[in-house]
Amino acid sequence: MKSAYIHIPFCSSICSYCDFCKFFYNGDLVDKYIDSLIMEIKDNYKGEELDTIYIGGGTPSSLDLKQLDKLLSFISNSLKVSKDLEYTIECNVMDITLEKLELFKKYNINRLSIGIESFNKDILSFLERDYTKEDIIEKISQAKQYFTNINIDLMYAVPNETLDILKEDILEFLKLDIPHISCYSLMIEDHTKLGIKDTNYISEDLDYSMYKLIEDTLEENGYDHYEISNYSKPGYESRHNLCYWKNHKYYGFGLGASGYIANYRYTNTKNLNKYLNGNYIAEKEIITKELNASNYAILGLRTKYGINKKEFKDNIGEDINQYFDTSDLSENDDSFYLDKSKWYIENSILVKFI
Ligand SMILES: C[S@@+](CC[C@H](N)C(=O)[O-])C[C@H]1O[C@@H](n2cnc3c(N)ncnc32)[C@H](O)[C@@H]1O
Ligand code: SF4
Structure with missing residues (x-):
């Protein structure tokens, strides 16, 4: 076991398309959640030296400084890590502050993954993401004072998006000079606002043209297309995600997290009450040959x-x-x-x- 995923299911606002396991931020619930998460890790971690840790969500950066400090200090005191650790935390643009960046640095986090999705105001508004292109530029510049290994998430194939809007998004991304980007075609999931409103997908032809535009432009600019949705400058591939794609084993801690240990894959409960009461695992599947x-x-x-x-x-x-x-x-x-x-x-x- 060389990797651990840790899920933080809280966000400061909820986006129209998101089907991830998450709740609107509530300080008391977060405090209880961190206690339960710490118990789960204590009960299940067997002391292996880890090469990658990934704190994802939801939005881990939505936690306040005290809550982040408690979680990150527990992780650094309890998990054994290799010298070459890749340690990622997911952030939302507007959560980025100098205090949080300093705290991440203090606890040896060395990679940020930031959900940007688009620079275009109409697309951001459709996705219900509450920031502007100017906010993105300011927050990324702060993040770059502390971190070089940064990923940005971009979404495309959003209804009413044109190839010109996407081209502009990619150009804005290139100006930021960031070494890794994940590009996701919008999925319209049933239990999201977009799904409930019966939002239609864009045409398959346009989706393919967008996929090719992204691939061609990023490759021309020195990014390696190393996974369907992921591009990186040399040396900046996500080692944590490669662990999943290579079918290697990993711990999954937290609400709704999944893991692969021994000869089984497991998924934790998505029921917050059950999780807070210590009933972590919901499903186990034995992995046959x-x-x-x-x-x-x-x-x-x-x-x-x-x-x-x-x-x-x-x-x-x-x-x-x-x-x-x-x-x-x-x-x-x-x-x-x-x-x-x-x-x-x-x-x-x-x-x-x-
Ligand atoms: C956990 S979120 C990233 C961190 C943070 N919660 C945020 O949104 O800024 C992971 C990424 O998954 C992608 N994503 C989520 N829901 C999606 C959907 N329905 N279709 C396509 N991509 C999606 C977005 O790019 C999002 O940034
Ligand atoms: S996309 Fe990110 S910020 Fe938006 S609801 Fe999902 S996890 Fe939260």
């Missing part, structure tokens, strides 16, 4: 690294090309992988691996 083989494919083929041949053989006991029909895949010395030109239609190919 067949499921494990499928997971190597479904996860690995999202990335340029593909499925490592040796790891597959060591874990599944057979060569990949004996186990699966690999005719859609490309091959190099170490791995079988899906050519980048096929990523956009990946789902239709993955069917063969499930």
